[in-house]
Amino acid sequence: MAKKKTKSTFIGIKATPEQAALLAKLQEQLKSGTKTEVLLKGLELLAQLSPDETTAALETLSADMASGSQPATSLELARLEAEAQQYRNVLQQTKNKTEGVMRQVIKQISQTDKILAHYGSDSSELVQMIIDIQHENHWLPKEALVWLSQKLDVPLNQVYQIATFYKAFSLVPKGKHSVSVCMGSACQVRGAPALLDRVTEVLKIAPGETSPDMRFSLDTENCPGCCALAPLMVVDGIYYCNPSAKEIKQIMAACK
Amino acid sequence: MPKLKSAADLAKLRQEIQSQAKGKKVVSVTNGADGRARGSQEVVQALVKEIEKQGLKDKVRVKSTGCHGFCEKEPIVIIFPEEICYVEVKPADVPEIVSATLAQGKTIERLLYQDPNTGKRISKESEIPFYKAQNRVVLGNNRFIDMESIDDYIALGGYSALAKALLEMTPEDVLTQIKESNLKGRGGGGFPAGRKWETTRNAPGKIKYAIVNAHEGEPGAFMDRAILLGNPHSVLEGLIIGAYAIGASQGYIYLRHDSPQTIDVVNKALTQAEKYGLLGKNILGSGFDFNVELHRDIGIFVSGESTALMTSIEGSVPEPRPKYIHTSVSGIHQRPTNLNNVETWANVPLIIGKGVAWFTGIGTEVSKGTKIISLAGNINNTGLVEVPMGVTLRELVYDIGGGIPDKKKLKAVYVGGPLGGCLPESQLDLKVDFDELWEAGAPIGAGSMIVMDETNCMVNFARYFLNFLADESCGKCIPCREGVYQMLKIMNRICQGEGRDGDIELLEEISAVVMDASLCALGQTAPNPITGTIKHFRKEYEAHIEQKRCPTGVCQMLATVGRG
Numbered sequence: 001m002a003k004k005k006t007k008s009t010f011i012g013i014k015a016t017p018e019q020a021a022l023l024a025k026l027q028e029q030l031k032s033g034t035k036t037e038v039l040l041k042g043l044e045l046l047a048q049l050s051p052d053e054t055t056a057a058l059e060t061l062s063a064d065m066a067s068g069s070q071p072a073t074s075l076e077l078a079r080l081e082a083e084a085q086q087y088r089n090v091l092q093q094t095k096n097k098t099e100g101v102m103r104q105v106i107k108q109i110s111q112t113d114k115i116l117a118h119y120g121s122d123s124s125e126l127v128q129m130i131i132d133i134q135h136e137n138h139w140l141p142k143e144a145l146v147w148l149s150q151k152l153d154v155p156l157n158q159v160y161q162i163a164t165f166y167k168a169f170s171l172v173p174k175g176k177h178s179v180s181v182c183m184g185s186a187c188q189v190r191g192a193p194a195l196l197d198r199v200t201e202v203l204k205i206a207p208g209e210t211s212p213d214m215r216f217s218l219d220t221e222n223c224p225g226c227c228a229l230a231p232l233m234v235v236d237g238i239y240y241c242n243p244s245a246k247e248i249k250q251i252m253a254a255c256k
Numbered sequence: 257m258p259k260l261k262s263a264a265d266l267a268k269l270r271q272e273i274q275s276q277a278k279g280k281k282v283v284s285v286t287n288g289a290d291g292r293a294r295g296s297q298e299v300v301q302a303l304v305k306e307i308e309k310q311g312l313k314d315k316v317r318v319k320s321t322g323c324h325g326f327c328e329k330e331p332i333v334i335i336f337p338e339e340i341c342y343v344e345v346k347p348a349d350v351p352e353i354v355s356a357t358l359a360q361g362k363t364i365e366r367l368l369y370q371d372p373n374t375g376k377r378i379s380k381e382s383e384i385p386f387y388k389a390q391n392r393v394v395l396g397n398n399r400f401i402d403m404e405s406i407d408d409y410i411a412l413g414g415y416s417a418l419a420k421a422l423l424e425m426t427p428e429d430v431l432t433q434i435k436e437s438n439l440k441g442r443g444g445g446g447f448p449a450g451r452k453w454e455t456t457r458n459a460p461g462k463i464k465y466a467i468v469n470a471h472e473g474e475p476g477a478f479m480d481r482a483i484l485l486g487n488p489h490s491v492l493e494g495l496i497i498g499a500y501a502i503g504a505s506q507g508y509i510y511l512r513h514d515s516p517q518t519i520d521v522v523n524k525a526l527t528q529a530e531k532y533g534l535l536g537k538n539i540l541g542s543g544f545d546f547n548v549e550l551h552r553d554i555g556i557f558v559s560g561e562s563t564a565l566m567t568s569i570e571g572s573v574p575e576p577r578p579k580y581i582h583t584s585v586s587g588i589h590q591r592p593t594n595l596n597n598v599e600t601w602a603n604v605p606l607i608i609g610k611g612v613a614w615f616t617g618i619g620t621e622v623s624k625g626t627k628i629i630s631l632a633g634n635i636n637n638t639g640l641v642e643v644p645m646g647v648t649l650r651e652l653v654y655d656i657g658g659g660i661p662d663k664k665k666l667k668a669v670y671v672g673g674p675l676g677g678c679l680p681e682s683q684l685d686l687k688v689d690f691d692e693l694w695e696a697g698a699p700i701g702a703g704s705m706i707v708m709d710e711t712n713c714m715v716n717f718a719r720y721f722l723n724f725l726a727d728e729s730c731g732k733c734i735p736c737r738e739g740v741y742q743m744l745k746i747m748n749r750i751c752q753g754e755g756r757d758g759d760i761e762l763l764e765e766i767s768a769v770v771m772d773a774s775l776c777a778l779g780q781t782a783p784n785p786i787t788g789t790i791k792h793f794r795k796e797y798e799a800h801i802e803q804k805r806c807p808t809g810v811c812q813m814l815a816t817v818g819r820g
Binding site: 123124125126127128131158161162165166167168169183184185186188189190221222223224225226227228229230238239241 | 289290292293294327328330472473474475476477478481482513514515551552553554556557568569570571572573630632633634638639670673674704706707708712717720721724727728730
């Protein structure tokens with residue numbers, strides 16, 4: 001203790017002996033407080049007061065300390081405040097999250113409503129509606145399917161029967177860019193398997209997979225009818241005729 | 257747009273359209289799927305811009321047309337009335353085309369098609385060898401028609417067959433003509449359309465349906481989308497005539513969802529036809545009502561099967577059902593439904609318009625008319641070929657298709673897609689004919705022909721088709737679902753060099769069961785790739801199994817890799 005009193009700096013900050021004494025007392029009061037916390041607390045106390053009051057406050061503080069009473073109700077308050085702040089943050093986060101989810105759900109539902117309205121809520125158009133949902137999102141969010149089943153009064157398993165029957169539908173989010181390699185017979189004869197190998201090599205994903213950064217999804221298809229271009233790779237609707245590994249790399253790099 | 261109320265209205269409209277087009281030059285650009293993949297849309301845009309820039313806007317019309325057939329050389333630009341044909345045109349060539357050919361009538365030599373045999377440049381489309389041997393009655397009009405213009409179709413005499421059928425003939429007359437023409441289904445079955453129509457017509461029930469099957473799930477076949485994209489109204493006209501003969505009040509066009517361009521074009525065609533009163537109530541004042549709806553579906557192979565397709569229109573997954581009662585009697589919602597393929601429908605207005613005698617004058621004894629073949633694989637001129645029935649496969653491959661690239665030897669022609677069969681070189685003199693090819697074990701199917709050269713492995717190709725069919729099997733009946741899967745497992749083994757003695761016999765045995773016991777045509781014909789290749793190329797199978805060796809080096813033999 002005595003050692004500290006003689007010190008003229010407090011964690012590198014110059015202090016008059018009085019200030020140092022007050023800080024030391026403050027530290028004692030805070031018990032487990034580190035030096036930084038003590039200093040910050042002291043500065044906080046100072047900031048709350050006008051210059052005139054500062055002196056008075058310091059005097060009171062030193063008097064309080066001398067009398068041994070508990071002056072730091074403000075510290076307790078601050079702790080509570082910090083705690084409250086923490087809870088608020090957590091709450092806010094939860095709220096944001098819930099809001100995000102809700103917004104997503106609302107978006108899906110309103111989108112689905114639009115699609116429903118377009119087909120006059122006719123359950124024989126179920127496949128069409130699911131195609132539209134797939135087109136809008138590039139995959140089928142659960143919310144939309146549940147909503148579809150509720151609104152059309154079609155059992156959810158029937159909706160899922162369709163959603164899982166076709167390979168063109170996806171129940172998981174797809175990458176931003178769709179890459180597909182034609183496996184039709186003409187392409188097959190002209191070397192589609194080798195092309196697929198090259199694409200797999202470059203993208204490092206197998207057919208049916210999506211890259212971890214959600215940039216690319218790779219699929220195979222059966223003949224879009226451009227057999228003169230065989231073997232064919234399609235990236236976001238653009239056709240490429242038998243690209244080399246180098247060309248594939250360039251094409252993929254150009255996809256932002 | 258006024259609604260047409262009589263044949264006279266239609267004739268008047270045709271005259272108006274024709275007089276407006278008089279004296280104008282026309283530039284047709286092939287802008288179908290293949291063309292677009294090669295930048296035809298940019299060529300169209302560049303042409304429109306350049307023509308405006310050079311002040312020829314009032315004298316020239318640009319038409320964005322569907323595929324003419326010669327996919328290999330697209331984008332193709334044809335200038336009418338001279339019929340100058342430029343191939344593989346790039347946007348950079350456009351200014352010269354406009355300033356030289358359109359403005360001054362000069363031909364640009366370097367853009368003309370060059371005959372690879374003689375080296376001669378050919379200026380007219382009809383003189384290119386690829387087209388010369390063809391008889392393009394269905395596809396031929398594509399080059400005159402802008403995809404989105406009903407007027408172009410009417411100007412060529414479109415919808416006059418409809419007027420004739422509705423106003424001058426009874427439904428029975430139409431039916432008789434189609435029956436007499438012996439028009440057979442172009443989608444794969446080859447069933448006479450007239451007989452099918454008659455069954456639906458005679459089936460009890462007030463509400464009947466007529467469907468255009470434009471599903472085209474067969475890999476390597478692309479004629480249906482070419483017709484529907486290039487000349488949608490010919491299909492629509494056929495459908496309306498058919499509906500009149502059948503007594504159907506509602507039609508459907510069943511399309512794949514993954515061809516947005518076709519969906520767009522067909523939707524526009526329907527709207528235009530409605531505006532002219534060619535669809536809807538009291539068509540051309542005949543008292544006949546008919547509506548058409550477009551139904552998009554996911555492109556899976558089995559959706560093209562008639563019962564599966566109808567289940568799908570009802571809103572369920574396309575699983576076939578047993579056909580103890582034909583769909584012509586009990587189809588959509590258990591009502592009589594007639595289903596025909598795009599190409600079949602497109603032939604109907606031709607038969608009604610030009611007469612039965614004209615139609616039966618083309619083709620062979622049993623198969624009349626023309627057939628569109630999509631020629632692909634290892635062949636110089638990939639494309640759509642419309643030939644009269646009776647042309648030999650050799651003519652198709654060498655005269656029209658231009659032979660095999662790199663002077664390689666032809667090994668086989670695979671006819672009819674996954675459910676078809678293969679024909680080795682020795683059988684190339686067979687004719688394109690429903691019965692003849694069926695008997696040879698290679699049913700024509702929708703008309704896809706994949707040409708294979710000596711570097712292609714037949715075993716691996718059969719394995720590929722089996723893999724496709726195993727993927728596409730709907731899974732409803734066990735013989736197809738499990739049988740095809742087990743065959744695939746054996747084939748995979750063989751292709752990896754792990755074939756065993758007796759595998760060929762086992763494959764034949766499973767094939768027989770799958771063929772006999774499956775529910776629909778997919779399962780019943782699924783073993784075709786295996787049985788066909790075993791029949792003609794047994795030696796290749798034996799090399800794979802006994803010597804663990806792929807004669808063409810296509811299959812990667814895992815078993816032999818370690819042994820050096």
